[in-house]
Amino acid sequence: MTKTEACDIYFDAVLETDRKQAKDVVLQARREGISPEEIVMEIIIPSIDRMIEAFIDKRVILSQHFIASSISEELVEELLPDFSGDSGPAETVIIGCAAGDFHGLGKKIVSGCLKAHLFNVIDLGLNVTPERFVDEALSHNSCVIGVSSMMAHTAIGDDGAAGVRRILAGNGLEDRIKIIVGGAPYKFDAELYKKVGADDYALNGMEAVRKIRQLLGEAIRP
Template sequence: MRLESILSRIADAVLEGKDDIAVQAAVDAMNRGVSAEAVLEVVDEVVLEVGGGFSRGEVLLPRIVAVSRAAEAVIRKTGPIQSKPMRGTVIMGTVKGDIHIIGKNLCCAMLRGAGYTVIDLGCDVTPDDFIDEAMVNHASIIGVSSLMTTTLISQKDLVRELKSSGCRCRTIVGGAPCSQEWCDRIGADAYSATASEMVCIVGRMAAGS
């Protein structure tokens, strides 16, 4: 079976919210030599597509729940993919008022696989909690997710409070309703559309660029 077909099976199963089929497709892919990172990238693309539809009002909440459940099952099945020396600490979380975690969880999994220590604060995280954890853990980067337009303001609050706190962490914003324009408007350091892009951005920041 061609690689494209193997990865398509994973994408289709996650998109349809079929947990068992998605997990089996992921296992089959890895048994054929496909890396865990490649599997997660496929899931990332599906989550991005469905999340965008949700933010535009084209996808209903039950669909989001089903896709999230299937994606989470695949993430758990890939297991720890951390195999490289630690390269720094990243704080991750979903903003206050937002309970969506699947995109954030994908970012966490791929960052760990790239060799970063990730402190995952979960969802409904206040700006103070982001800042406190960053300072306690000597983190240099905070990744903050939001799936709903109504909670985007919490990203702005975090950036403002971070600057006034004296904490020198850099911020990366993401989530379906986010954009580069929004990032620039609130003064965040970077915008990431996908988990794969998040890893690249963190790498550039860690390298000092």
């Protein structure tokens, strides 16, 4: 089975909300030597992208979407521990979805990539307030906060990265704690991260690893 064939079978399975078939194709891919990273990046994520097109064309409905992404989330969760890591620094990164945002899959993938590269990741989950992001960064002595926003208003609004920036600025923490953002709105506007007060953005988990390493190099520890 090629990765393209696996992607087709996986897509059909999630489209039919057939959890067993989706899991079977992942297991078969693993048996055939496709790595967990390739399964996530080249089979599961492209299938979600195809799902998006189907949703836009009105070939699938929201509940199908929801089940498809829940199945994908579950399978990604199972694959993440087997990602191969390299020897990155044992730094702590705080990550979560902006307040009002319940799209967790992308964040989970980023979190998994960071863990695979030996970062200590504190995943605050969905719907996280700016205050909580900063409190957790301070209590874990973390120099990077990652804010995931999948919707325009959670990216641009005051309760997202802009709110985190406001608190950092108000407390003299801007040199110490850096902000990285990600999610659909940043894919469409490469300058958006600056407008919301972030230090950088990343389009996927692997890029997040590289950019977070850069930000850690720029942060000034107390």
